[in-house]
Amino acid sequence: MSSKTLFSMLIMLIVGSSINAQFFKKLTKKAENAAQRTVERRVETETSKKTDQALDSILEPGSGGKQAPDVGNQGGDAPVNTGNTPSGNTNAGAPAASGEKSITIYSKFDYVPGDKLLFFDDYANDFIGDFPSKWNTNGSGEVVTVDDSPQRWMELLPGYNTYYIPNAPNLPEEYTIEFDLLTYGMDNKTSSIAGIGVFLSDDPNFDEGQNHASAWIPVGQYGAFDIGVRNHIKGQGRTINNDIRADIRKAVLNQPHISIAVNKSRFRLWVNEEKYVDIPQMIPENTLTTLKFNVNNIKDGKEKIFISNLKVAEGGVDLRRKLLADGKVSTNGILFDVGSANIQPQSMGIIRQISQVLQQEPSMKLKIVGHTDADGSEENNLKLSKDRAQAVKDALISVYSVSSDRLISEGKGESEPVGDNNTADGKAQNRRVEFIKQ
Incomplete structure (x- = not known):
């Protein structure tokens, strides 16, 4: 049988079958809906990206609005298993939340x-x-x-x-x-x-x-x-x-x-x-x-x-009391994007409390010290810790109107661990920010 004859028979089966016609109609409708969802997702993504860039320009001047990659997977393939070896998570906090921020x-x-x-x-x-x-x-x-x-x-x-x-x-x-x-x-x-x-x-x-x-x-x-x-x-x-x-x-x-x-x-x-x-x-x-x-x-x-x-x-109690009583407080609750100094939004409650102490004590000055875990090179971690301390300082200034002459920042990289850098718990303890009364 010739290929032309086979092709003709196939066309007749498709056209002549009401079941197949209904199937293709449904398939077309699904394709239209999928296309619409894709457009909506892209519009939302672009809107979020612009909002994030505007925020980054305030919290981290000079960052150019760079964000950690979005690992969201709505409407695409299901999450899949890839690889079979454990891997570290370099100086990572929780992923940044998507959506509008202000x-x-x-x-x-x-x-x-x-x-x-x-x-x-x-x-x-x-x-x-x-x-x-x-x-x-x-x-x-x-x-x-x-x-x-x-x-x-x-x-x-x-x-x-x-x-x-x-x-x-x-x-x-x-x-x-x-x-x-x-x-x-x-x-x-x-x-x-x-x-x-x-x-x-x-x-x-x-x-x-x-x-x-x-x-x-x-x-x-x-x-x-x-x-x-x-x-x-x-x-x-x-x-x-x-x-x-x-x-x-x-x-x-x-x-x-x-x-x-x-x-x-x-x-x-x-x-x-x-x-x-x-x-x-x-x-x-x-x-x-x-x-x-x-x-x-x-x-x-x-x-x-x-x-x-x-x-x-x-x-999770009032950090203000500890800072006023001890003159120093350390927290690993200020989270940043992976390998970045971009502050994640869920961290702002801590920064807000620090600003309240400074408001209550108008003569107080603070040193902000950043620390990292040991993933990556010492040089990179030192720079990252400095950048993160500076980002916290910038947030206190730009968001809560703290005078810049009351704040200094520095980074110590991985040089002063408080936990075991070979464990996830220890790394999380080492990724911290200190506030020290001057």
Whole structure:
């Protein structure tokens, strides 16, 4: 049979079949929708890029608006496993949050991370495809990378009674929790009750416990869904059982940074720089020792949820008192873009508190000292530490109107470690900024 005859038969089958015609019609429609989503994403990306460049020109003059590469993956291929060897994360904090940013928002952001690190994991020492070594679960999961970014993520699989538990010490009275969230495949068909839960429990294993508190972060897109807050106190039952209205749909698609502060019974939660939860009597005091995560109501295989850069730290109290009392305060809560002096927005709560001390004490002068971990060369780390200290100084001047003659900055690179540079925890401790009264 000739190729011409075969071609003619194929055309007749396509044209003559109503099923095939409907299929191609649907395929065309999907292509049109995909093209529209691509255009919308590009417009949003360009808008965010311009906003970031304007911000960088204020926080870091001369930076040219350079940003860390975006590892977002909405609407593209699913996150994939690449390589099979552990790799370090050079002087990296959490990824920068995408979306619009402004000095006004920064100046009001009041989250302050704890200053004594209890747990940190970016999966740098785990093999791609393995379950992370510093976690436990009664389900399953794996470490993955996204596109060509070195950033590692852990995929959490759905299940009503499936928990993911970091091997962290028992939670103290006052502490903070931070992590980055990455979603894939979320759209208008995602369930209204789909999301990720953060649980604080008196049970160290895979159960809610007799005393517990939780926050449920929704990921659905077809409506502005609520952040759920619940607790249970032995002998009293639920004293908190509420849903707080929050439209975080855009944030969910752009790698939001989640921050939580527990100060005895008080519970607060921020998504990026916006606080959504502040409940004064939510946590059963001196009983909740274990942090857990749970993912539920997502479509297995189509929708995915990942987390990275989990940081648990004791403290998160008023740094102003410590600086005034001791004349010195050190924090690893000021985060920067990878290998850069660009300050990440979730760090501005600390800088805000420092500015308040300077406002309260008009004669006080401060030295700002930057430190790095030991990844990279000593020369590069020394320069990076100087640049980061200068960036903090610039933020105090430009954002909070502190007089420049009250501030000096210097960098010490990797020369004064306080933790083990061979571990992720130690590196996170070494990446710090000090404020010293002069």
